[in-house]
Amino acid sequence: MNEPQPQALLVFTAAPDREAGMQLLKSAVVQHLAASGQVIQAGNVFWHLGELGTSEEWQVTLRTTRDRYPELEAHLLANHPWDNPEVMYVTIGGGSPEYLDWLKREAATSS
Incomplete structure (x- = not known):
């Protein structure tokens, strides 16, 4: 038996500072590409150009729907x-169910 695909997504990106993270988040929510999100400071360890690096970044987490994801991804990029x-x-x-219904309504294509 095939279950329907869940429609709600948690989307992640990172930003170099709080202001850039908040700008990405707010612009996505204002356009209803995401229903909500947070910006949280985090330590980061990564490989870049063959070298190990560390930094402080701002994790941006957004809640959206599968239908809105392509537009949200394009907006973030x-x-x-x-x-x-x-x-x-x-x-x-x-x-x-109430929260997921709210998420779907708020991330709906605006008219």
């Missing part, structure tokens, strides 16, 4: 200060 930013998502496998 077009407005991001980095040339090749992380933009990825995981499927939200469940949650309270």
Whole structure:
């Protein structure tokens, strides 16, 4: 038996500072590309150009729907200060029905 695909997604990117993260988040929510999100400071360890690096970044987490993801991804890439930013998502496998209904309504295409 095939279950329907979950429609809610948790989308991640990172920004170099709080202001850039908040700008990405706010612009996405204002356009209803995402229903909500947070910007949280985080330490980072990564490989870049063959060298191990560390930094402080600002993790941007957004909640959206599968239908809105392509537009949200395009928006994040077009407005991001980095040339090749992380933009990825995981499927939200469940949650309270009321919250998930709210998410779908708020991330709906605006008229």
